[in-house]
Amino acid sequence: MTAKERFLKYVTFHTTSDENSSSCPSTEGQRTLLSFLKEELLAMGIAAEQDENGYVTARIPANAEGLPVLCFLAHVDTSPAVSGENVRPREVVYEGGDIPLGNGVTLSEKDNPDLRELIGETLIVTDGNTLLGADDKAGVAEIVTAAERMVNDPSFRHGEIAIAFTPDEEIGRGTDLFDVEKFAADFGYTVDGGKLGEIEYENFNAAAATIEVKGYSIHPGGAKNRMKNAVDLFCEFHDLLPEADRPVHTENYEGFYMADELSADVEKATCKYIIRDHDGENFRRRKEFFLSCADFLNGKYGEGTFTATVKDSYYNMASVIRENFHLVENARKAMKDCGIEPITVPIRGGxxxxxxxxxxxxxxxxxxxxYNFHSRTEFIPAGAPDRMTEVILKIVSLYAERQ
Ligand SMILES: [Zn+2]
Structure with a gap:
């Protein structure tokens, strides 16, 4: 079976994750797809198992000695930002211009300059009602197909291969219950990026922050010099954060503060923020600045008026990957060998x-x-899944050559 065929099968599973659920997987549809994947791998003769949290892991034994255990991972859930139910993928030959998707949604040339490189190609698009789920079912399909090709070709030399399919990446829990020690791989790749050629090894340092403001409510008629309106005070706090340091004004390696969720009345205001920066030192300074704004305003309005908290979410992996840079070099080489120009871009996320x-x-x-993950305009060139399967196989070969 081709990776494209597999991809079209996997997108029919409804696997939207749900932040409000405390179970793992957060939604049953994910478990259904994960079980399907386990059975699919078992049918190929690959040792696969599923744990009680839904995670599927599989191993292909080495047929050559002395090679590292290389792993490939992908997630089965889709973003809760857009519906992932009843995905109806459609293939269109792209001849330039806009692609009307249905439901009043258009994949427009203007908003998608990458389309120009894809004239003449067949694209898999949505019907405008849902996302597509290439994030990350394309990754899953590419790994499964590479695994099938490996076991079906006894002459293909490789070390031990470990595979994992995980739930709930989109709600930040993908690795929470993943047993890294039991998985026992040396290093590997997630296959979860965008356009063909992307290799990502630098991501944000990330923290979640909150500000809580305690106000004092009194009848507005007699409020002079007495009312402390938490709504106003919150605005004062928010204004202390540099306006230029918001996602809407930043790109590449630039960090930011972003107000994410606000609830406010006269007595109490609470706002959740996210803080991001690629640079470790800038990240530390940003967190400190956030806390110092609360201190400053407490000096003005009284101790306890503002309470700020900051909690780290994840860190930039660049420092770890630089010590294992063969991962990036081999990925680049594999892509070039497959006729794909490698692109290294910093991830503005995790x-x-x-x-x-x-x-x-x-x-x-x-x-x-x-392309266009988490969106109704998500699409993937029809040939991409099978080209990425070739890249994965090439990477595996490169690690077998090294010895
Ligand atoms: Zn993803």
Whole structure:
């Protein structure tokens, strides 16, 4: 079976993750797809198992000695930002211009300059009602197909291969219950990136922060010099954070503060923020500045008026990957050998690989071939999944050559 055929099968599973659920997987549809994947691997003769939290792991024994255990990972859930139910993928030959998707949604040339490189190609698009799920079912399909090709070709030389399919990446829990020690791989890749050629090994340092403001409510008619309106005070806090340091004004390596969720009345205001920066020192300064703004305003309005908290979420994996830079070099070489121009871009977010890297499993991120993740305009060139399968096989070969 081709990776494209597999991808089209996997997107029919409804696997949207749910932040409000405390179970793992957060939604049953994910467990259904994970069980399907386990059975699919078993049917190929690959030792696969599923644990009680839904995680599927599999191993292909080495047929050559002295090689590292290389792993490939992908997640089965799709982003809760857009519906992932009843995904109806459609293939269109792209001849330039806009692609009307349905439901009033258009994949426009203007908003998607990458489309120009894809004239003449067949694209898999949505019907405008849902996302597509190339994030990350394309990654899953590419890994499964590479595994099938490996076991079906006894002449293909490789070390031990470890595979993992995980739930709930999109709600930040993808690695929470993943047993890295039991998985026992040396290093590997997540296959969860965008357009063909992307190799990502630098991501944000990330923290979640909150500010709580305690106000004092009194009838507005008699409020002079007495009312402390938490709404106003919150605005004062927010204004202390540099306006230029917001996602809407930043790109590449630039960090930011972002107000994410606000609830406020006269007595109490609470706002959740996220803080991001690629640079470790800048990240530390940003967190300190956030806390110092609360201190400053407490000096003005009284101790206890503002309470700020900051909690780290994940770190930039670049420091770990630089010590294992063969991962990036081999990925680049494999892509070039497959006729794909490697692109290294800093991730303005995090990946499961970033967390795994700090748990002792260095994992840069490879492209899946998809575009516009978490959106109704998500699409993937129809040939991309099978081209990425070739890249994965090439990487495996390169690690077998090294010895
Ligand atoms: Zn993803």
């Amino acid at each position: 990946t499961d690989g970033a967390r795994l890297s700090f748990l002792g499993l260095p994992c840069p991120n490879l492209s899946t071939g998809g």
